[in-house]
Amino acid sequence: MAKEEEDDKLPDKDVAKEFYAKYEPKEILGKGISCTVRRCIEKETGKEFAAKIIDLSTDPDSGEQAVRQEIFILRHVAGHPYIIELQDVFESNTFIFLVFELCKNGELFDYLTTVVNLSEKKTRYIMRQVFEGVEYIHSRGIVHRDLKPENILLDDNLNVKITDFGFARKLDPGEVLYDLCGTPGYLAPETLRCSMMEDAPGYSFQVDIWACGVIMYTLLVGCPPFWHRKQMIMLRNIMEGKYSFSSPEWADISEAPKDLIRKLLVVDPNHRITIKEALAHPFFQTVQMWDQDIAPLKHSLRRDSHRFSRIAHLALKENLPLSTVGRKFTRAQNRKL
Structure with missing residues (x-):
């Protein structure tokens, strides 16, 4: 995929100003029907993370509900050394950004x-x-x-x-x-x-x-x-x-x-x-x-x-029975x- 095509898939900066102020998105790690996972760099520290960018417009009702339930659970189990750490959450009317620790050794x-x-x-x-x-x-x-x-x-x-x-x-x-x-x-x-x-x-x-x-x-x-x-x-x-x-x-x-x-x-x-x-x-x-x-x-x-970690595979699994x-x-x- 050409770089221009990748850039086109990034949400407009006007809809996620807080995310772009703190992180610089990089290459795509994985894609799903309603979300994309990118490596990103925290501007202040230079640390790498994985950002799961969820497009709520594809499923505005049940999709948002499922994401909010996952966020609740991730926060509820936070702090254990063997559980993935959710670092940040950013929301707009059409997108939710979930920022995870990046595990470079993969699955x-x-x-x-x-x-x-x-x-x-x-x-x-x-x-x-x-x-x-x-x-x-x-x-x-x-x-x-x-x-x-x-x-x-x-x-x-x-x-x-x-x-x-x-x-x-x-x-x-x-x-x-x-x-x-x-x-x-x-x-x-x-x-x-x-x-x-x-x-x-x-x-x-x-x-x-x-x-x-x-x-x-x-x-x-x-x-x-x-x-x-x-x-x-x-x-x-x-x-x-x-x-x-x-x-x-x-x-x-x-x-x-x-x-x-x-x-x-x-x-x-x-x-x-x-x-x-x-x-x-x-x-x-x-x-x-x-x-x-x-x-x-x-x-x-x-x-x-x-x-980079294939958190894309993990983050992009469809949450459907x-x-x-x-x-x-x-x-x-x-x-x-």
Whole structure:
């Protein structure tokens, strides 16, 4: 895209004077139907950020409501080291600017597709941070509902940053949800049950714990536990909790991570392990030198440190419930590891 064409897509400075006074927008990092994400520089400090520029004119009612809910949740969970930080918000009649910290090491998904799978030590390093971040989110009454490697960033120090709260909801004590949303391969059985049974009991925070199990399985062997080219078989596998450790990739993996995954991927959410119990599991009790364990990961990622964070992918996800499971499964299959 020519520079002139990029510049044409920037909102007129008259509609966002406060944003332009503080930040200088740079190249596009990603685009969606109603928003664009750009790298931007804070003029006073020279620090880099990622600005998500949302055009409200494409969906003036529900679009603005969804953005305001995400802003509320981002502010509600702010301050934790493993949660993406919303730095600034600017509003006009037609645009909302969300300014996020910029994580130059990109998505965990990107790294995983490069190396195929992670060692037990690297998985332990990543998953401990993921669990601690999710534990904090839940302590604030928030259920994320779309945890996956694409929604986990790695910052400049190779620490986890959970992002994309477009599907997240704040729950009152005892409240349950019934709507079907998220990414198919990471959906918990109780979420799918809500779309298939009129008398489904609903779901709550435990769906995030299930997703952590799927993420952990995927990190260790490079493929998700329930994926199948036939989407109905994949659905049935999830509903039945049908997966295995029989592939050759599991041969050299110890019993501790397998045991934790078994406790995470329990079909009945009432019998699923809690996050507190997961963090106390023997898999996380191994004494090790963290810097030494993560050194190869840091080295490999820093070779690509010139790349800016793909927060675009995370920020541009459409915050819409699944209208049909089939369409989302097709998209998931196209992005399979």
